Amino acid sequence: xxxxxxxxxxxxxxxxxxxxxxxxxxxxxxxxxxxxxxxxxxxxxxxxxxxxxxxxxxxxxxxxxxxxxxxxxxxxxxxxxxxxxxxxxxxxxxxxxxxxxxxxxxxxxxxxxxxxxxxxxxxxxxxxxxxxxxxxxxxxxxxxxxxxxxxxxxxxxxxxxxxxxxxxxxxxxxxxxxxxxxxxxxxxxxxxxxxxxxxxxxxxxxxxxxxxxxxxxxxxxxxx
Amino acid sequence: xxxxxxxxxxxxxxxxxxxxxxxxxxxxxxxxxxxxxxxxxxxxxxxxxxxxxxxxxxxxxxxxxxxxxxxxxxxxxxxxxxxxxxxxxxxxxxxxxxxxxxxxxxxxxxxxxxxxxxxxxxxxxxxxxxxxxxxxxxxxxxxxxxxxxxxxxxxxxxxxxxxxxxxxxxxxxxxxxxxxxxxxxxxxxxxxxxxxxxxxxxxxxxxxxxxxxxxxxxxxxxxxxxxxxxxxxxxx
Ligand SMILES: Nc1nc2c(ncn2[C@@H]2O[C@H](COP(=O)(O)OP(=O)(O)OP(=O)(O)O)[C@@H](O)[C@H]2O)c(=O)[nH]1
Ligand SMILES: [Mg+2]
Numbered sequence: 001x002x003x004x005x006x007x008x009x010x011x012x013x014x015x016x017x018x019x020x021x022x023x024x025x026x027x028x029x030x031x032x033x034x035x036x037x038x039x040x041x042x043x044x045x046x047x048x049x050x051x052x053x054x055x056x057x058x059x060x061x062x063x064x065x066x067x068x069x070x071x072x073x074x075x076x077x078x079x080x081x082x083x084x085x086x087x088x089x090x091x092x093x094x095x096x097x098x099x100x101x102x103x104x105x106x107x108x109x110x111x112x113x114x115x116x117x118x119x120x121x122x123x124x125x126x127x128x129x130x131x132x133x134x135x136x137x138x139x140x141x142x143x144x145x146x147x148x149x150x151x152x153x154x155x156x157x158x159x160x161x162x163x164x165x166x167x168x169x170x171x172x173x174x175x176x177x178x179x180x181x182x183x184x185x186x187x188x189x190x191x192x193x194x195x196x197x198x199x200x201x202x203x204x205x206x207x208x209x210x211x212x213x214x215x216x217x218x219x220x221x222x223x224x
Numbered sequence: 225x226x227x228x229x230x231x232x233x234x235x236x237x238x239x240x241x242x243x244x245x246x247x248x249x250x251x252x253x254x255x256x257x258x259x260x261x262x263x264x265x266x267x268x269x270x271x272x273x274x275x276x277x278x279x280x281x282x283x284x285x286x287x288x289x290x291x292x293x294x295x296x297x298x299x300x301x302x303x304x305x306x307x308x309x310x311x312x313x314x315x316x317x318x319x320x321x322x323x324x325x326x327x328x329x330x331x332x333x334x335x336x337x338x339x340x341x342x343x344x345x346x347x348x349x350x351x352x353x354x355x356x357x358x359x360x361x362x363x364x365x366x367x368x369x370x371x372x373x374x375x376x377x378x379x380x381x382x383x384x385x386x387x388x389x390x391x392x393x394x395x396x397x398x399x400x401x402x403x404x405x406x407x408x409x410x411x412x413x414x415x416x417x418x419x420x421x422x423x424x425x426x427x428x429x430x431x432x433x434x435x436x437x438x439x440x441x442x443x444x445x446x447x448x449x450x451x452x453x454x455x456x457x458x459x460x
Contacts, residue, residue: 015326020316094328157317219291223314223329
C-alpha cells in the first residue's frame with residue numbers, strides 16, 4: 001500500500017464535485033448560526049460527530065471490502081431526508097468517475113454498474129480507497145476530514161471569513177477528527193460479525209431539516 | 225475576419241473526456257463551451273445559435289450559473305429549446321472550477337442529455353452547448369469537457385480587453401466580440417480591437433457580432449457548422 005495515496009484522495013482539489021457543496025453551511029450562515037470562526041467551529045464539531053461519524057463508518061466498511069450495496073442500503077437508512085440522499089448519490093457518482101480514472105479496478109466497475117446513478121458518496125469513497133490500496137482507517141479519515149473542510153471552505157466564500165481563521169478551525173478539530181475516524185474504523189471492524197447494524201447511526205436533525213429547506217431555495221450559491 | 229480552423233480535433237486521453245465514439249459506434253455530439261466575462265452576451269449567443277440551428281441540428285444546452293438557474297430559465301422563457309434539452313449545473317460560487325478544475329458535474333449533465341436522447345428514439349444529439357457562468361479573463365474550459373470553446377467579450381467592456389489577452393482571449397477556438405452596435409456610444413475603435421486580437425491570437429478566428437440585429441449571430445453559427453463538419457468528417 002501507499003499511504004501517499006491518501007493525500008491524493010483527501011486533497012480538496014480532488015475533482016469529485018465537492019466544491020459546489022457547502023455541507024449545510026449555506027443555510028446555517030443564512031440563519032445566523034455560522035457568523036464567525038467560533039460559530040464555524042461549533043458547526044463543524046457538531047457535523048463531524050454526527051454526519052461525519054456515520055460517513056466514517058460507511059467509508060471504512062467499504063474500504064474493508066464489505067458488500068457496497070448493503071452499505072449503500074445502510075447509508076439510506078441513516079439518511080432520512082430526500083435532499084441529502086440525492087446529494088449523497090450525486091456526489092457518489094462524481095466520486096466514482098474521478099476514482100475510476102485515478103485508481104481503476106473491478107470493485108469500482110462493479111459498483112458503478114450496479115448503481116449507475118450513484119451510490120452514497122462515503123461508500124464510493126471507501127471502495128476507491130480500497131482500490132488505491134488504502135486501509136479502512138484511511139478512508140474514515142478522508143471522509144471525516146472532507147465532512148468539515150467542505151463547510152469551512154464554503155464559509156470562507158459566504159462570509160468572506162479570514163481563510164487563516166477557517167484553516168485554524170480545522171486544525172483545532174484535529175483531535176476530534178482522530179477520534180471520529182478511529183470510531184468509524186472500529187465500528188467497521190465489527191461489521192463482519194454483527195452486520196451493518198454495527199455502524200454508527202448518529203443523526204443531526206437540524207442539518208436534515210435545513211438541507212431539505214435549502215434544496216427549495218430559488219437563489220443559492222451552493223448545490224447543498 | 226476568417227472562420228477557418230485547420231486543426232482537427234486532438235485525440236483525447238483523459239478518462240473523463242468520453243470517447244468521441246458512442247457505444248453504438250456512432251460519433252457522439254460535438255461539445256462547444258461558451259465562456260467570458262459577466263454580461264457579454266453568452267446566453268444571448270446560445271439563444272441565437274439555438275434559433276439559427278435548431279431546424280438543421282439536434283441541440284442541447286447545459287448552463288452553469290453563479291446563482292441557481294437564471295440562464296436556464298431565460299432560455300426556457302424565450303422558448304429557444306424544449307425544456308428537456310436544457311440542463312442547469314450549480315457551481316458553488318466558482319464557475320471556472322466547474323468548467324476547468326472539477327468538471328464532473330458538467331460531464332454528468334452532458335452525458336445525461338446524450339443518454340436521454342439516444343434512448344428515447346428522438347435521435348441522438350448533434351451539438352451540446354455548455355455555457356459558463358460569467359467569470360474572469362482566465363476562465364477557460366477543460367479539454368476533458370468540451371471539444372472547442374468560444375470566448376465572448378463585448379465592446380462595452382473596453383477596447384483594451386483583446387490587448388490585455390489572458391487564456392480566454394488568446395487560446396479560445398473562436399473569439400466573439402459582441403455588441404458592436406454599442407461601439408459609437410462607448411467610443412470604441414473596432415479596427416484597433418481586431419488588430420489587437422490578431423496580435424494575441426495569430427491565425428485563430430475572431431467574429432464581431434451585434435446580436436440585437438437581424439441574424440446577428442450568423443458568423444458564429446457559420447463557425448459552428450464548420451466545426452461540426454470537421455467533427456463528423458473525422459468520424460469517417
Ligand atoms: N446592445 C446589445 N446588447 C446585447 C447584445 N447581446 C446581448 N445584449 C444584452 O446584454 C445583456 C447581457 O446578455 P447575456 O446574454 O445575458 O450575457 P451573459 O454573458 O450570458 O451574462 P452572464 O451569464 O450573466 O455572465 C442582456 O441585456 C442582453 O440583451 C448586443 O449585441 N447588443
Ligand atoms: Mg448567461
